[in-house]
Amino acid sequence: MSETDKLKKKGTFQKILDKVEVVGNKLPQPVTLFAILMGVVLLLSWIFGGVSVLKPGTGGVTGVPEDFIVVENLLTKEGIQRIFTSMVNVFATFPPLGLVLVVMLGIGVAEHTGMIAVALKTFVSKVPKVLITFSIVVAGMLSSVAADAGYVVLIPMGAAIFMGMGRHPLAGIAAAFAGVSGGFGANILPTGLDPMIAAFTEPAANLIDPAYTVNPLSNWLLMAASVPLVGVAGTWVTEKILVPRLGEYRPEGEMITEDMNNEVTPLERKALKWSMFSVLVVLVLVAIAIIPSDGLLRGDINPATGNPSMQPFYNSLVPIMFIIFFVAGLVYGIVSKTIKNDKDVSDMTAKSMSTMGLYIVIAFVAAQFVAYFNWSNLGSVLAVKGSDGLNAIGFTGIPLLIAFILIASLVNLIMGSASAKWALLAPIFVPMLMLMGYSPEVTQAAYRIGDSYSNILTPLLPYFPLVIVFAQKYDKTAGIGTLISMMLPYAIAFMIARIPMFVIWIWLGLPLGIEGPIYYEASQQTGENIEVIETQTQEVSQNTYYLEKDNN
Secondary structure (H helix, E strand, C coil): CCHHHHHHHHHHHHHHHHHHHHHHHHCCCHHHHHHHHHHHHHHHHHHCCCCEEECCCCCCCCCCHHHEEECCCCCCHHHHHHHHHHHHHHHHCCHHHHHHHHHHHHHHHHHHCCHHHHHHHHHHHCCCHHHHHHHHHHHHHHHHHHHHHHHHHHHHHHHHHHHHCCCCHHHHHHHHHHHHHHCCCCCCCCCCHHHHHHHHHHHHHCCCCCCCCCCCCCCHHHHHHHHHHHHHHHHHHHHHHHHHHHCCCCCCCCCCCCCCCCCCCHHHHHHHHHHHHHHHHHHHHHHHHHCCCCCCCCCCECCCCCCECCHHHHHCHHHHHHHHHHHHHHHHHHHHCCCCCHHHHHHHHHHHHHCCHHHHHHHHHHHHHHHHHHHHCHHHHHHHHHHHHHHHCCCCHHHHHHHHHHHHHHHHCCCCCHHHHHHHHHHHHHHHHHCCCECHHHHHHHHHHHCCCCHHHCCCCCCHHHHHHHHHCCCCCCCHHHHHHHHHHHHHHHHHHHHHHHHHHHHHCCCCCCCCCCECHHHHCCCCCHHHHHHHHCCHHHHHHHHHHHHC
């Protein structure tokens, strides 16, 4: 391909990216978007108030109001009173709010003492050079325990490491960015994302089954198994596609040296060792609390297994994560002298909370939207009708799950927040797939895959401009087109790797995580299979007609 053709191709691609950016910038911010959706739900509840569908598993009895899910009009006197009197409580009890803030208190101490940054440096610097690319990609995924640390620390460090090895620094930026953002959610460690996502999945599942609970670690095994796969895919793209394409690095002007110092000082190394020892102590104490049958975090005897329930432990995962990060950061800070007194600890937690201001605002409007959606029964009615429609065209099972992954990845291009997107999609797709026999945990896992690999392609990602700034330190002409052209092969490779892995995982019937089933067993509570439910939903139109006729 001639240089003219390359420039022409780059120019066309840049125009496409510019159009995507323009269209994306015209979308409302998440806060405004949820406020608009609140109004939409209220309007739809008024328009479709009284519309009903047959409850799954009721046996198809017609004319019995208890067997139907009816859309509630929220613009009645009673509905408006409920909106105003419940507003504060809806926000205060919004599950993701408390979960995220508690975990971030601990992560804030670990991050601001420098513990997380030093741990990442140590991880990358200790591996052989032949594995350096793989280690950078994997370190990026592991950094999701504190996403900001990955973006701010690991990406520029990846550039410095590659340049120090005589390789193009943009390849180091791309490898780190691919791990931090493209591999988002894949981690061998539990992170704050696990309880956050589960907190949206559970109320969505409750639309169909009010007693259903979702374990925060219900996707842990699948996400952990994805780490080496994504690491290998990212390494292959870097070595086989990106490094040859970028060629030899020839710096312009002064050699950039400020990021070359990746050495961990003796004091930092000592502090990190004591920090890791403190984590080990905490983990031993947790084990003592859950292994014995009469442990502090074991519950009453489970009739199904005959063993004490693990539910108290599962419900304590968020506080345990908080304690681990807090203790690790505290010990590191004391030994490294980044913490001199209790005021330093308070300031670090306050800084951590200050970064959560926008999330708290988003959580307020998202909580109201979720509450309105649940009160109106629109989600339940839409799930039944959607399930009926998909079954009618034969679009079910694995093809539907794959289609949902692709839908999630497309939505991800225009809406960056993982929790905000899931708040929109969960009330629709979780119940819909439950009616088809798939567990909420499967739908959640599918969403998490779709919400990962397309992160690195959208200029709407909050950290996208920051990555461009890092790139421009080494190449003044780097822009959106430069970054997109580097990251597109990673996105394709991660998609090709993770979707087939997900399908094979389901085909083998492997557990997705702790209490992470593949299928929704409650859909067969009468001893019949899911086809009975599908047959019932096909009678919805006739049953709804008779019920509405009676109401009129």
